[in-house]
Amino acid sequence: MTTAGIDMGAKYIKVVILKDGQVLSKAMVATGFEPAVSAQKCLEEAVQGAGVELSAVDHITSTGAGRKAAPGIHSDITDVGAAARGTTHLHQEVRTVIDVGAEEGRGIKVEADGKVVDFAVNEKCAAGAGAFAEAMSRALEVSLEDFGQLSLKSEKTIPMNAQCAVFAESEVVSLVHAKTPKHDISRAVHDAIASRIVSMVRRVGINKEVALVGGVSHNPGFVDALSRGLETQVLVPENPEYIGALGAALVAEERAKS
């Protein structure tokens, strides 16, 4: 049986093609201004990579913020459900899934089979999401990649007063004017986001192992800040940005069988 999972993220659309539980291919396309068109393109790229015809895919399940806009889908599943399912498929020992994307953050308490026990969400405010780090890297005039790396060079804890990304930008600029080293500013920014994510996750309870998924898990500065904040090393699964799509494809498999 062949299934597909589409994760309609705010910045990128991700597709995973599964055949009998094995990943055949993955694809990623920028969401852009026409998500449905980008999704179609991403899906086509993925099936091509898998060497199958789109018509041969038995069930397509979408997830992500724009999941209802995905073309040709048979069903959809929430971001929370997909992240839980995808993560536990790869790491059964995980009991807490932290999913941080460009525009939202989630803390999910899961069982070994991927069943969601509880979850908390921070959305619609850039303060607790990847967009915060992105805005600060722009204010510092460094690329997002370098920005995450930079923070690992710092051992200094500078508190940030501003909570809002817009106000924090001015704070970062004043730190620059005060000759604060960029790596210390970078750590302060990552610590600020992490502390907001940590207090959100504490509301569902933190049980080991803890996994971080979503686009922000590629940022080593954030992984470090989060691990320090949680006082436990967080695990980052392979291809963490595809976890939602993988979870959706797994759910598609179940739904196709029933």
Next chain:
Amino acid sequence: MTTATKEYWRWKEYNWHDETMDPKGADTITAGVDIGSVSSQAVVMVNGELYAYSNMRTGSDSPDSARKAMNWALEGTGLKPDDIHYTVGTGYGRVNVPFADRAITEIACHARGGNMMYGSTVRTILDMGGQDCKAIHCDERGKVTNFLMNDKCAAGTGRGMEVFADLLNVSIEDVGDLSLAVDEEPPPVSSTCVVFAKSEASSLLREGWSTNRVLAAYCSAMAHRVVSLLERIGVEKDFAITGGIAKNSGVATRLEKELNLVSLKSKYDTQIAGALGGALFAKALVEKQRKKGG
């Protein structure tokens, strides 16, 4: 941000004094100095009447901004800082006004100032500042009965509007009029968060929306957001809007429409409400002091 684009949200500084009044030897000369995060005002009051004021940008140093605002308000009046009997500092930088006799929150000062500016019937005052938004309910004496201040989030503040003015290369002073120059009112920008609203605006522009239409959508979103803040304290007639945004007709008229209320107009400059309230507090405090001292 480059210097050139920064100019889009610049505004003019000004001062004023009443040439028909002679302050020399008056019983009580008091002052209120409101050090906001973006702008600072100094108000000088003679025997309880407005005599002079200034409105300037706040510099990086609060004590320096306070001195400058005071000196500029006094410019051409013949009064010196030493002639002032009592000064109240208010606003974000209120504890950094070196010559103030007391610091009072901007909430209490706005209510007190609003009471004079709009008359004792005013019950709800909305102040939209550069980096915060305040909703105040007060009684007939200008005493606060219910308030909230939102300075955590840039949405619904002057800063949020500046981000938009900057994005669209429009002068902050023109935002209101341009936003009203649309044939049909567009749906409001759906994101509250300024960061997300900005990306929403960029995609609207790519879809072919005009600058004015995007401004209209943002002014209307801002008005809507402020209404939800006001609902927390309860909106009651008479209603007044102070602060820089009161001068933005695009937000003010949409706000009135949504509340189904017409805001009170004042003969005073709406940006001096806090400093004016400070000067009024100062008058009451100096009189109390004199009574005690005999």
Next chain:
Amino acid sequence: MKANYGYLDGSGEYFITIDTDHCTECTEHGCVAACPAGLFEIIVDDYDDEVAAIKEEHRKKVKYDCGPCKPVTDRPPLPCIAACPADAITHSW
């Protein structure tokens, strides 16, 4: 006076409301000791009344600072509210 401390942001509305008219008659000020995050303090307000308030440094983070008292499930009564003899404290979320 009803003092609302907190904020509205894109994610929701987070206000702690203190009806300070009750504080002037209160001698216990139980809220100060009850809050595990130390959010409350007793201040002299602009009208020279002794009242409870949320400390300045917590006002922009109440959503996070109050988090430990607000687990997603099995939420117990809030200690600050339980400690106030006059029912002067309310939370908007």
